[in-house]
Amino acid sequence: DVVMTQSPFSLSVTLGQAASISCRSSQSLVHSDGNTYFYWFQQRPGQSPRRLIYRVSNRDSGVPDRFSGSGSGTDFTLMISRVEAEDVGTYYCMQATHWPPYTFGQGTKLEIK
C-alpha cells in the first residue's frame, strides 16, 4: 500500500498569516494515464470532510482562492495564504493513483494562535 505521510502533525497559526502542510507519498503518484490522483480534504470540527483540491492543484468550486495545492511525484503541499478563523480543522491528503486501497495521510490539525 502507498503510505501518505503528512507534516506537521499540528500547526498553530496567527490570523492572516500563511500556513503550509506537506504530504509525501511512498511512491510516485503519477498514474500510467499521465494524471496524478492526489487530493486535499478539510474537516472542520464536528463536520464531515469536504474536498478542497483535486488532482494536485485544482481548487473545488466554492473553495477560497487563499487555498492552493502544488507538487508532483511524491511531494505535495497545501498552502493557505492568509489563515482565517473558519480554516480551523484537520486537513487530510489522499491518493487514488494506486489502488486498492486509496490511502489517506494521518491528518494535520490547524488551530489559531
Add this chain to the structure above:
Amino acid sequence: EVQMVESGGGLVKPGGSLRLSCTASGFNFNAAWMTWVRQAPGKGLEWVARIRSKTSGGTTEYAAPVKGRFLISRDDSKNTLYLQMDGLKPEDTALYYCTTTTVPDWGQGTLVTVSS
C-alpha cells in the same frame, strides 16, 4: 445541489450484521465510481471499499481489514449505494461516509457501533 445521505447505522453486537445505504442526488450517479470511507471516533479517515460504474465493469475493491466480511453494491435505478457488513468487530466502530472523486461533497455519515 449535490447530496449524499447515508443511513442504516446503529448499535450491533460483535458478529452481527448491518446494511448501510447512501442515496445520492445532484450528479450523474450512474457514471460515478462510489466509495465508502470510515472514521473511527477521534481518528483519521480510512478507505473501506469502492465500486466502479456499470460502464466500467461494476467491479469492487476492498480494504484488507474488511475483505471477505463487507460487500459493496449499487442500484443505479435508485441512485443508491450499499454496504452490507457481516461479521462485525468492535474495530469496525466508526462513522461511515459514502463519497466519490466525481464531486467534492460528502454526506453526514452514519454511525456504526459494535459493542456487546
